[in-house]
Amino acid sequence: MALWRAIRDGLIFAACVWIAALARYDFAVSSPNYAGITVCSVIAFLTFVVLGGWLYGQGRYRRASGDELFGAGAVVAIAAGFMYLGNALVGAPRLVPASVPVSAGAFAIVAIAIVSWSLTTGRHRVRRQSGRSRRALIVGAGHHGMTAFRMITEDPRAEFVAVGFLDDDPNKRLLRVEGVRVMGTLEEMCDVAKRTGADTVIVAIRSFTSKAMQALVERAAEQGLEVKILPDIDAQQARHRGLGDKNAVALRPAGFRNVELNDLIGREPVQTDVDAIASYLNGKTVLVTGAGGSIGSFLCQQIAKYSPGRLVMTDRDESGLHSTQLVLEGQAMLTSDDLVLGDLRDPRFVRTLFKDVRPDIVFHAAALKHLTFLERFPDEAVMTNVGGSLDLLDAAVEYGVDQFVHISTDKAADPTSVLGASKYLTERVIAGIARSTGKDFMSVRFGNVLGSRGSVLGTFVAQAAAGGPLTVTAPGVRRYFMSAAEACELVLQAGAIGNAGETLVLDMGEQVLIEDLAKRVIALSGKPDVEIVYTGLREGEKLEEVRLAAGERDERPNHPFISQVPINPVDVERVRSLVANARTAGHTRNDEIRQELAALVRSTRALNVVQPQFGQGRTA
Incomplete structure (x- = not known):
């Protein structure tokens, strides 16, 4: 050629x-x-x-x-x-x-x-007239619009053909690029799509707000237009930094992505101090529990960027570990000594794991997290979320672990559920052990993670794909949301700035109305007839979550978006007794275990604040 x-x-x-x-x-x-x-x-x-x-x-x-x-x-x-x-x-x-x-x-x-x-x-004209390529309108005729145009024209697959630009800048109204011109403003999108026969809209504006994106998606759905977004090339390439050239994934031409809920939530991701993260992970032996889960897996990907001496991943879910290794290494033979299959509820396994690995840093992501299940089986919550964590902490003290970061939840703030109480109690156990040993043991508390396994988003997407209805607990329910990348970077940042016994809490912005989230999923599904059905608040659920418990102060000495909350310790021996009771009683004494857990949660409050009882969230 x-x-x-x-x-x-x-x-x-x-x-x-x-x-x-x-x-x-x-x-x-x-x-x-x-x-x-x-x-x-x-x-x-x-x-x-x-x-x-x-x-x-x-x-x-x-x-x-x-x-x-x-x-x-x-x-x-x-x-x-x-x-x-x-x-x-x-x-x-x-x-x-x-x-x-x-x-x-x-x-x-x-x-x-x-x-x-x-x-x-x-x-270009032949491609437009051939009918083999999808006809696309590019939103934005600036620098990123030109990038999108070149990705289309240089794509050997000829997946798309550009039929016009949309831009609100009056100075660009006469712009023409290789025979493709600005056809109108964003408000005229539907009319321009009809005139040009476009079936796809490609958004190529970095400063596009979530409200503008939502409005565009809704108008596009009414017209039957598919919406694509120009990928952030720098960000995608940065994800693979530190994993080696063999794992680098190059963007293919015309690799436009679908609209994601991140684009519609309306939060600016919190920036972390990468240098501080890198400095304390470099060359260290790092252990990640729950590495097969959605948070644990992404956390391992983030840690791998910062050149740890060794990254050991453990989980009782063999399929989860298989998926994590596949993402990290491009293959999953499951023969690596850095993959350890085992149950953290077995104290013998925990001791053997620490004896063999001798970790410098532990990120504890393993937990049971489904609120409704744990309301039915509080003993399971105690054995896993509290007992498993306690065994890990004991082993961490015995084998000289320098830092221990426990991943908690916003449901731990003034808990009204067994899930929240079990995580809240673990925060207090960590505070107690950190105070008695002087070790840098701490917790990180954040809200719902977009795209994590079992999240409300995944449920909504599956329900919409099946034709509905989408089930929302109650009108007015609000939750905090954040991306997996943001959540994991916060966890890593905690080890860099957190103090012994603290819980670090991210400023997650405004809570998202779950009804709006459901409507956005419906808009993205292209099925406008899908209905929303209200099921009512379940036992232990709150109408709205809170970042900080009553009496906890919002102090941010090291990061403008991260609160560092000193946590009052709990009597660890009483917690050991609760765990032993749960391990021996089985499901036959769930009411008794629930009451013990509630009593321990209330007993850990140093301030004179009345604690809500489990189940009050139904009438909140």
């Missing part, structure tokens, strides 16, 4: 030499030096075939770009120099008049530009 382009442009230049020479002689048949003109035209052609073939073949310039035209101009200048050299060598009569190489070169550059533009525009 490059050689043919060089031959094409060489022939254009050769023709321009003849035209310029004949024009110099006013097209008089008897006057020109035909032999000299022939020699110069051959010089023009061969120079382009040799140098132009190298120029195009190296992929140095994007096709039909100004840079490519500048490169062609350089080849023309070199060929003109050869012509002047030929004139000097042959003497009189000269091959061609002195003005010919310059005028022919100017004609050639203009002609090459016109031909290149015409062919490029023609290819």
Whole structure:
């Protein structure tokens, strides 16, 4: 292909030499030096075939770009120099008049530009008329809009063809790019889609607000348009930093992504101190529990960026560990010593794990988290969320772990559920052990994670795909949401800035109305007829969550979006007794265990604040 382009442009230049020479002689048949003109035209052609073939073949310039035209101009200048050299060598009569190489070169550059533009525009026109590619409107005619346009035009699969731009900037209303022009504003999207036959809208504006995105998605759904988004190329490439070149994933052309709930939630992700994160993880042996879960798996991916000496991952879910290794290494043979299958509720397994691994840092992500299940089986919550954590903490003290970061939940703030109480109690256990040992043991508290396994978002998506209805507990229910990347970076940041016994709490912005979340999922599903059904608040649920419990102070000494809350310790021996009771009683004494758990939660409050009883969330 490059050689043919060089031959094409060489022939254009050769023709321009003849035209310029004949024009110099006013097209008089008897006057020109035909032999000299022939020699110069051959010089023009061969120079382009040799140098132009190298120029195009190296992929140095994007096709039909100004840079490519500048490169062609350089080849023309070199060929003109050869012509002047030929004139000097042959003497009189000269091959061609002195003005010919310059005028022919100017004609050639203009002609090459016109031909290149015409062919490029023609290819776009053919693609638009062929019907094989999906017809796309690009929202935004700025820098990112041009990036989206190039991704489309240079895609060898020809998945999309651009049929127009949409932009609210009046200065761009007459803009035309390779035959594709700005067709109107965003408000005119539906009308423009009808005129152009577009079936896809590609958003290429980085500053697009969540409200604007939601409005666009709703209008697109009414028109039957699919919405795609230009990916953040830098962010996607950064995710693979530190995992090795063999794991780097290059973006394919036209790799536009679907709209995600992150685009509609309306929160700006909290920025973390990457340097601080890297410094304390570098070269250390790191243990991650619950590594097969959605949070644990993503946490392992984040940790791997910062060059730990060893990253050990444990879970009792073998399929989860398989998935985590596949993401990290591109293969999952499950033969690595860094993958450990076992149950953290078995104290013997925990001791053996710590004896073999000797971790410097532990990130504890293993937990039971389904609120309704744990209301029915409080003994399971105590054995896993409290007992498993306590065994890990004992082993961490015995084997000299420097830092222990426990992943908690916003339901631990003034808990009204068994889930919240079990995590709240674990926070207090950590505070007690940290105070008695001086170890940097701490907790991190955050809300719902978008896309995590078992989250309300996944439930809504599955329900919408099945045709509905979407089940919402009650009107007015609100929850905090954050991305998995943001949650995991907060966990890592905790180890860098947290103090012994503290719970670090992210400022997650405004809570999201679950009804709105359901409506957004319906809009994204393309099924506007899906209904929303209210099921009522379940036992232990709150109408709204809170970041901080009553009496906890919102102090942010090290990060503007992270509260560092000193936690009052609990009598650890009483907690051990509760765990032992749960392990021996089975499901036969659930009411007794629930009451003990509630009593322990209330007993840990140092301030004179009345604690809500479990179940009050139903009437909140």
